[in-house]
Amino acid sequence: xxxxxxxxxxxxxxxxxxxxxxxxxxxxxxxxxxxxxxxxxxxxxxxxxxxxxxxxxxxxxxxxxxxxxxxxxxxxxxxxxxxxxxxxxxxxxxxxxxxxxxxxxxxxxxxxxxxxxxxxxxxxxxxxxxxxxxxxxxxxxxxxxxxxxxxxxxxxxxxxxxxxxxxxxxxxxxxxxxxxxxxxxxxxxxxxxxxxxxxxxxxxxxxxxxxxxxxxxxxxxxxxxxxxxxxxxxxxxxxxxxxxxxxxxxxxxxxxxxxxxxxxxxxxxxxxxxxxxxxxxxxxxxxxxxxxxxxxxxxxxxxxxxxxxxxxxxxxxxxxxxxxxxxxxxxxxxxxxxxxxxxxxxxxxxxxxxxxxxxxxxxxxxxxxxxxxxxxxxxxxxxxxxxxxxxxxxxxxxxxxxxxxxxxxxxxxxxxxxxxxxxxxxxxxxxxxxxxxxxxxxxxxxxxxxxxxxxxxxxxxxxxxxxxxxxxxxxxxxxxxxxxxxxxxxxxxxxxxxxxxxxxxxxxxxxxxxxxxxxxxxxxxxxxxxxxxxxxxxxxxxxxx
Numbered sequence: 001x002x003x004x005x006x007x008x009x010x011x012x013x014x015x016x017x018x019x020x021x022x023x024x025x026x027x028x029x030x031x032x033x034x035x036x037x038x039x040x041x042x043x044x045x046x047x048x049x050x051x052x053x054x055x056x057x058x059x060x061x062x063x064x065x066x067x068x069x070x071x072x073x074x075x076x077x078x079x080x081x082x083x084x085x086x087x088x089x090x091x092x093x094x095x096x097x098x099x100x101x102x103x104x105x106x107x108x109x110x111x112x113x114x115x116x117x118x119x120x121x122x123x124x125x126x127x128x129x130x131x132x133x134x135x136x137x138x139x140x141x142x143x144x145x146x147x148x149x150x151x152x153x154x155x156x157x158x159x160x161x162x163x164x165x166x167x168x169x170x171x172x173x174x175x176x177x178x179x180x181x182x183x184x185x186x187x188x189x190x191x192x193x194x195x196x197x198x199x200x201x202x203x204x205x206x207x208x209x210x211x212x213x214x215x216x217x218x219x220x221x222x223x224x225x226x227x228x229x230x231x232x233x234x235x236x237x238x239x240x241x242x243x244x245x246x247x248x249x250x251x252x253x254x255x256x257x258x259x260x261x262x263x264x265x266x267x268x269x270x271x272x273x274x275x276x277x278x279x280x281x282x283x284x285x286x287x288x289x290x291x292x293x294x295x296x297x298x299x300x301x302x303x304x305x306x307x308x309x310x311x312x313x314x315x316x317x318x319x320x321x322x323x324x325x326x327x328x329x330x331x332x333x334x335x336x337x338x339x340x341x342x343x344x345x346x347x348x349x350x351x352x353x354x355x356x357x358x359x360x361x362x363x364x365x366x367x368x369x370x371x372x373x374x375x376x377x378x379x380x381x382x383x384x385x386x387x388x389x390x391x392x393x394x395x396x397x398x399x400x401x402x403x404x405x406x407x408x409x410x411x412x413x414x415x416x417x418x419x420x421x422x423x424x425x426x427x428x429x430x431x432x433x434x435x436x437x438x439x440x441x442x443x444x445x446x447x448x449x450x451x452x453x454x455x456x457x458x459x460x461x462x463x464x465x466x467x468x469x470x471x472x473x474x475x476x477x478x479x480x481x482x483x484x485x486x487x488x489x490x491x492x493x494x495x496x497x498x499x500x501x502x503x504x505x506x507x508x509x510x511x512x513x514x515x516x517x518x519x520x521x522x523x524x525x526x527x528x529x530x531x532x533x534x535x536x537x538x539x540x541x542x543x544x545x
């Protein structure tokens with residue numbers, strides 16, 4: 001092979017190599033550009049997806065937050081605040097979010113009617129109640145019982161639902177104050193599955209539930225000298241009157257013509273023998289209610305006497321309460337010669353019939369408080385004189401488990417020299433078979449007032465009918481289920497002011513250990529914590545605070 005041919009052949013081969021290399025470079029560069037373009041396209045699509053997802057999540061958060069606000073507003077209404085101290089569901093919700101609570105003894109939002117029943121029983125079975133009403137019960141049970149497919153509530157173009165509400169009290173169960181956790185889920189759209197594809201968001205609020213001291217004890221602020229659900233015939237009423245006949249059907253309202261004049265308070269000296277005290281020209285207040293103010297709870301009546309309760313088979317052997325040897329509520333023995341104590345409480349459990357002898361006295365010192373638990377019957381007969389001996393501050397509280405209150409003709413309850421303060425020292429509380437276990441008597445007790453008798457006392461019998469005959473006189477207050485009179489119109493005089501009622505109930509609740517925590521409605525205070533999470537189709541559990 002000659003030299004020229006060799007040169008041309010080598011040059012040709014070299015040219016071919018360079019062209020192939022350039023083509024290879026071009027191909028590689030094209031692939032790189034393709035990868036970069038696809039990457040940018042995928043990244044752009046991902047960013048757009050993230051933007052859409054974030055928008056859905058933000059919107060779902062707003063929906064969940066709005067739903068939580070609806071729950072807070074609902075629970076913080078005065079009529080619904082009783083629900084604040086109860087869980088939404090006592091049992092563990094199932095996978096669908098349904099609440100399996102059951103039974104009459106379980107109190108939760110899911111069984112809110114059980115809460116209402118418990119409160120109503122405390123309030124003497126009064127259909128007029130400031131606790132959760134039927135509308136609120138229906139609403140909260142619907143919210144609490146629904147599962148993931150049926151429990152969503154529409155708000156705008158989204159939906160929200162309750163996940164849970166857990167309450168932890170600072171003290172006794174279902175009492176306030178305490179701390180609660182409220183969890184609500186929100187999603188976009190009014191149809192479709194309830195999952196993260198719709199931007200599902202759960203918000204959880206930790207709330208402080210504050211106590212509301214003004215709601216305890218639950219005493220009406222109109223200071224009624226006469227309070228009933230039904231009225232019949234006439235009476236000579238010189239008192240504030242609270243008419244609750246509108247709470248239930250079939251009751252007879254009070255006639256405004258029965259209301260005469262309210263004497264100035266305090267009354268001052270009250271005459272004996274059914275004479276009328278001097279009256280002021282101030283008209284009494286007549287309040288007619290259709291709902292709102294329930295009867296307050298009756299004091300707690302224990303099933304058995306404790307170690308520091310003086311148990312007696314009858315009342316015939318004692319003419320003074322306390323007497324030497326009697327124990328006070330702290331277990332200390334009474335001695336008439338020892339210096340007076342401060343705020344001593346003496347409890348007596350009378351297991352048989354209690355017939356009081358004339359002239360029996362209660363409270364040998366001015367600050368004594370005497371509680372008489374009467375298991376059977378009480379008889380304050382004709383011409384009986386029952387009074388305190390310790391001055392105007394001694395308190396005597398009669399708790400009649402199964403007995404009617406029958407005050408005979410010409411008897412006197414209060415003091416030999418009664419005045420306005422005498423009425424605040426004597427109180428009678430009548431129970432029914434719905435309050436305590438009893439099988440041998442009717443379920444509705446009776447307050448029977450006869451003849452020309454004088455009663456300087458507070459009588460509270462939320463299940464009873466007050467039957468007044470002859471010409472009896474009450475200076476104090478009478479709160480009953482039904483008020484009836486026969487014969488000459490009886491007289492009722494206002495001898496208790498609002499502060500007297502408040503102190504009386506606060507005292508008897510404290511002395512008898514009455515738990516009124518169900519009626520101590522709280523209110524929502526500060527939001528202690530707030531957070532949000534995403535969720536899938538399953539429920540995110542809510543833990544107690």
